[in-house]
Amino acid sequence: MNFAYFWYEAAHALVSPARAVTDAARLTFNNPINPLTYTAYGRTIAAACELFERTTRRYGKPAFGLKETVVNGMTCRIREEVIWQRPFCNLLHFDRGGKAKRLNQPKLLIVAPVSGHYATLLRGTVEAFLPTHDVYITDWVDARLVPLSEGRFDLDDYIDYVTEMMRELAPNLHVLAVCQPSVPVIAAVALMEAENDPDVPASMIHMGGPIDTRRSPTAVNLLAQERGTDWFRRNCIVKVPFTQPGFMREVYPGFLQLSGFMAMNIDRHLTAHWEMFQHLVDGDGDSADKQREFYDEYLAVMDMTAEFYMQTIDEVFVKHSLPKGEMKHRGKPVDLAAIRRVALMTVEGERDDISGVGQTQAAHDLCRNLPAAMKLQHLQPGVGHYGVFNGRRFHQEIAPKITAFTRKFNGNADEVRPAGRVRVKGEAA
Missing domain, CATH: 3.40.50.1820 (Alpha/Beta hydrolase fold, catalytic domain)
Structure with missing residues (x-):
């Protein structure tokens, strides 16, 4: 389990080229000078590319943005x-x-x-x-x-x-x-x-x-009682990989915490992403923006x-x-x-x-x-x-x-x- 963080970083690196290609395709099919942008086919391609890019990216720390x-x-x-x-x-x-x-x-x-x-x-x-x-x-x-x-x-x-x-x-x-x-x-x-x-x-x-x-x-609470402290140490604690300033620090990584939260309500999150896809295909920008704002925040995680x-x-x-x-x-x-x-x-x-x-x-x-x-x-x-x-x-x-x-x-x-x-x-x- 100590190598989980390294594999997580490697997976992000491996998928980066595909993410770049799909992001380029999204921009192409959202370009106002492209005739396909105004068709159901073009919107479907753009929506699929955006969802792929969003579900494979690493979300940075958001800003409070209170003006x-x-x-x-x-x-x-x-x-x-x-x-x-x-x-x-x-x-x-x-x-x-x-x-x-x-x-x-x-x-x-x-x-x-x-x-x-x-x-x-x-x-x-x-x-x-x-x-x-x-x-x-x-x-x-x-x-x-x-x-x-x-x-x-x-x-x-x-x-x-x-x-x-x-x-x-x-x-x-x-x-x-x-x-x-x-x-x-x-x-x-x-x-x-x-x-x-x-x-x-x-x-x-x-x-x-x-x-x-x-x-x-x-x-x-019941999970913590059932598994006990030793189980969490064996299965949840990893070392920060060499690509980060905290190299070799033992942490409970944010991506594991997020996985747990997502698993508790996985049907709700799958439905939300499907709805976002439909909003994008239908051209409902306002509804899609609300979903984007929520997940930009929810998917940004930090290590403990x-x-x-x-x-x-x-x-x-x-x-x-x-x-x-x-x-x-x-x-x-x-x-x-x-x-x-x-x-x-x-x-x-x-x-x-x-x-x-x-x-x-x-x-x-x-x-x-x-x-x-x-x-x-x-x-x-x-x-x-x-x-x-x-x-x-x-x-x-x-x-x-x-x-x-x-x-x-x-x-x-x-x-x-x-x-x-x-x-x-x-x-x-």
Whole structure:
């Protein structure tokens, strides 16, 4: 299995000539000066060539592409800036300009998952909060691009990164963890609370997170329990090939994660590609564009370090260390009962097939010393996992509730600290 990545790279190289030929054919049959372009035959050839090219290409990291937003009736231009850097993560700020800054709206740190997709998968999440919050997001780095000389990155490091970022953005910070980050985020908050750290966030929101995967276990959870940690190490961990900067780093490659996601709903993806083909043949450009946009994002994947992936599988999905009170961070116990000052909101989807109903809500039971007035649970009817943080119901029903929650627990706006300059690895805070 250690050679899987090498064979994957070789397959891409071997198919490159065919991809180039079919792309040239697509351009030929889409050329307005070609009479066949306007025939069903020409459109069929062009559509088939495009689908072949799209299903055999490697998708690069997408851009957020958020150009502007409206804040209190003012149109504000968006400027992306990196305000904190480490080898495996950049903290990205969506700067909305001077007028929006003077409003002192709540700061929101969106912690994106390290689960195979880039942070841009949360583009809709970011866009929803730009009018009401000063938004930051964790922009995780593809592990295959990080040289071995930069060291390891595991679950303990993830918790350290989150802690550093929360301290960087304090005070009056609200943290939104989407799916997998729920465990490291709540662990980081508990550790800060245990030390009476003054930089704890004002609130934390967990969306579709695997806090306790023993509740309403999904196919993903059952697979981890059935196979165990050793099976994943034998079958999922490979070394980055020599063509990449992270040569010889052990990773869980994004293409394996994507294969798993695709396999869970293979009929849906096959139908979607068939529909795209029909849209292209019929000349329905708008419908085809929507399909293109979705798959440009969905098929862009990144690698995870082996140590992070294996530790997450072991602690979260096999041992259930957090809900059992057995989780430790660098030898220190992670006790959620220490959380007393940070308001807690959880959001779940009724049809979530990745994090079952009750898995995120479990945080309320574990934070037993947090007053009931500082807790809020929301179960969104009719949505699956991705509907929890994206789509129409998220924008219309979930996001407004989160905004109201952060406003309720926002501190003194006069204490808002402006974001600092970029800090790099090894530099003192």
